[in-house]
Amino acid sequence: MNGKPGHIAFENVTVQFGEEIAPFVVLEDCNFEIESGKFNILVGTSGCGKTTLINVVAGYEKPSSGRVKMDGKVITGPGRDRLVVFQETALFSWMTVMQNVLFGPVAQNLDKKEAKGKAWDLLRRVGLQDFADKYPTQLSGGMQRRAELARALINNPKIMLMDEPFRGLDAMTRELMQEYSSRLFEELGITQLFVTSELEEAIFLGDRIYILSARPAKVVKVIDVNLPRPRDYSMLASKEYAHVKFEALEILYEEAKKSFEAGGMDGADLIEAFDKRKDQLK
């Protein structure tokens, strides 16, 4: 643990829904730690429990057993030190961009003038200074994401939790947002816990990739990404990139196959396709 805030520790965390007799187990005896001050990526197939992981860190859901700690303190509920950017925009559509960004400081009764100054700074940084008095519905998807980032950053969180935030965006906007997130992290150094199902996104953005198994989710592999910062798209052609991608893909195929098999053997031909693809990799 370095001196930076945002260290997260999962200690024997189990999250299950439903009755005792037939529970739906999402996480089971999950034990891992993520390093503060780094860009941490969680990668896994759909339905493996990545969103539940984020929800537990954010404090929206409580573990059925075990506990999650941030910087040594147990997480009991939502808080300003852990801010979330969701898959679909959670901006308040009845408030302007400026009002949205100011929501956190206003809720804390902080000095309005100072907060407004910070807000303008952040809006300039995310490039939305001309849209401060517009409503979220008047912004494009990429702009909405940037507004959400500003809304979160003004509260100086210790960790940013991002749950597939670029999912609905088109490829160009997505790449721009990835580059932007990279720069932002390199500039501000806030611990990131980023969930994605896109492996390329994970390698481009991350310092460390945690690969999750099929449900119930556990961390099956941790891969360090030894690409230099600031990140550049030319690195996608590097040897290190290919190496990380190969390592990750092998495991991901296994896990995808497992989650598919868990749903019955009806998809036998798809599982066959998985195996073929995996052999082609070698």
Added chain:
Amino acid sequence: MEIEAGSKTLPARMKKIYNVHAFRAMFAIVGFFILWEVLCKLKFPVFRNIPPVEEVIMGLWDVIFLPKYWASWPASFFRIISGFLLAQLVGVPLGLAMAVNRYAKDTVFPIIEILRPIPPVGWIPVAIIFWPTREMSVIFVAFLGAFWIVIVNVLGGAAAIDLRLRRAALSLGASRRDIFWKIILPATLPSIFTGMVVGMGITWEMVVAAEMIAGRTGLGYMLWEFYLTYKLGALIVCMISIGIAGYISSGLVRLAGRKLMPWRRQF
């Protein structure tokens, strides 16, 4: 909206579009009356007994000079506004209370769900017996009509609020009061206004029905009187008057909605 090509400035373009729509509306209304006249004169099955357009125009002539007719407009409007406003003033807070407070919902909701299916028109006898004046009886029936609509829409709107919005607010440090006033209330406003627009229509239905049965003044009462005295032309004029009055009322509600919800582009 038609896209007018060319370098016209926006106001000029809007004016042209407005005129096209207005022209079409006038054309349709005139066409409607022509069709009516033709069907009556050709003695089509149903249209044989319906007064043709010239009888309606003669009815209009009678009605314009009837002070009682003009007095019926404010009489009806008073009941509409009273019943409608009461329904909103009681219904919106009650609906919101049920949305946020489990205890309130568990106690009040069953009673509402048992009473709601009773059509307000069915309440008229009880209303006449229960309330001291006819006026209050009519307003009560109007109130009921709008009240159920308000409750249903408020509850539905509050339930439909995205869970992530609440979660985002909690993460940003919002208190319970903040969540109610800054998240739940604004997010439910569009549903509240839908309830108002629908409720306004229902209120008119209830007032007209109540006036026909129990009233001594008002547009609904006039309609019934013209029926009893077999003044069919005037009767049709009365019906059209009610339509116009309802249109004005709904228009006012929509205008209020546009002002109060600037973030909704179309309403």
